Amino acid sequence: MPTIKIEGPEDWAEVDQVIERLNEYDWIVFTSSNGVKYFCERLKLSRTAARPKICAVGPATAEALTLHGLRADLVPEHYTAEGVLAAFGERLDGSRVSFPRGNLARDVVPEGLRQRGATVNEIVVYFTSVADAPDPAIIEMFQSGSIDVVTFTSSSTAKNFVNLIGEETMERLKDRVLVASIGPQTSRTLRVLGLNVNIEALASTVPALVEAMIAHFHPAER
Numbered sequence: 001m002p003t004i005k006i007e008g009p010e011d012w013a014e015v016d017q018v019i020e021r022l023n024e025y026d027w028i029v030f031t032s033s034n035g036v037k038y039f040c041e042r043l044k045l046s047r048t049a050a051r052p053k054i055c056a057v058g059p060a061t062a063e064a065l066t067l068h069g070l071r072a073d074l075v076p077e078h079y080t081a082e083g084v085l086a087a088f089g090e091r092l093d094g095s096r097v098s099f100p101r102g103n104l105a106r107d108v109v110p111e112g113l114r115q116r117g118a119t120v121n122e123i124v125v126y127f128t129s130v131a132d133a134p135d136p137a138i139i140e141m142f143q144s145g146s147i148d149v150v151t152f153t154s155s156s157t158a159k160n161f162v163n164l165i166g167e168e169t170m171e172r173l174k175d176r177v178l179v180a181s182i183g184p185q186t187s188r189t190l191r192v193l194g195l196n197v198n199i200e201a202l203a204s205t206v207p208a209l210v211e212a213m214i215a216h217f218h219p220a221e222r
Contacts, residue, residue: 001138002131003160006102008038015042015123018098023050025121026095031057031081031109032102033064038125039100040068052098057084058205079204080183081108085116093117100125104156106185130160139165142173149199151180151209155189162193170194178216182209 009015019042022028030036036056056062056072058079065072076087085108095118099110103124110120141147142165152158162170171194179195181187183204187197199216201208 001134001161001164003157003164004154005129005131006034007127007129009124009127012042015039015100015125016046018121018123019043019046019048022048022052022098024096025052025098027053027055027097027118029055029084029097029099029109029113030061030065031084031105033061034102034126035100036061036064036068040065040070042125044068055084055087057081058203060205080185081106081112084109085112088113088116091116095119097121098123103127128156130163134164139169142169142177145176147177149178149180149213151182151213152186152190153182153206153209155186158186158189158193158195180209180213180216182206 018025028039030039051070053073054065054070055074055076056065058075062072062075074087076083078086092113093116095113097110097113097118097120099113099120099122101110101122101124103126110122113120150161152161165173174195178198179190180199180201181190181197182201184200185204187200190197199209199212201212
C-alpha cells in the first residue's frame with residue numbers, strides 16, 4: 001500500500017550550482033537512498049570530476065551509492081541521524097558539508113554539524129507527498145481482519161497511512177493489527193499518532209525489520 005510519492009524538484013538550478021562547486025566541499029552527507037538517487041542522477045549530467053568524502057547513514061544508502069559508482073567513506077555504527085553525528089565526532093571547525101535532503105527530512109544532521117563548527121549547505125533534491133488513495137481491495141482486507149501486521153519504514157509512511165485510511169478507520173484497526181516499526185524515530189511518530197508499536201527493528205534497516213517480525217512470531221527460533 002503506497003503511502004508516499006517521491007519526485008525530484010521542478011527547478012534543479014540550486015542543485016546544479018552545488019554540483020558545479022563540489023570541489024569546495026569536504027563532505028557530502030546522505031541520509032537516504034532517495035537523496036543518493038536524485039543527487040547522483042543529476043551529478044551524471046555534469047562534467048565535474050570533484051568528489052568530497054561521502055557519509056551514508058546506513059548500508060542501504062551506501063549500497064545506493066555503489067549503483068552510481070561511488071563509495072561511502074563513512075557509515076555510522078547506528079543508522080540514524082543521531083548516529084551520523086556521533087560518527088563525525090565533536091568538532092568539524094572549518095569543514096564545508098553538502099547535505100542533499102528531502103523536503104521533509106529532519107534538521108538533526110545539519111543543525112548538529114553546524115554546532116560542531118561545520119558550514120552546511122542544505123539542498124532539497126526530492127519531494128515527498130501523500131500517495132493516491134489506496135486500492136479499495138486493501139481497505140477491504142483491513143476491514144475483514146485478514147491483515148496481521150502493518151509495517152512502517154519512516155515517519156512519513158506513518159503519517160500518510162493515517163491520512164489515507166482516516167482516523168475513524170485507524171481507531172477501529174489499531175487493536176486488530178500489529179504495528180512493526182523500522183526504528184525509534186518512526187516508533188515515536190506512530191505513538192504520537194495514537195498507534196501502539198508491537199515490533200521494532202534493532203537496527204534501522206528493512207532486513208532488521210524483517211528479522212524483528214520473524215523473532216516476534218517465532219521467538220523460540222531466535
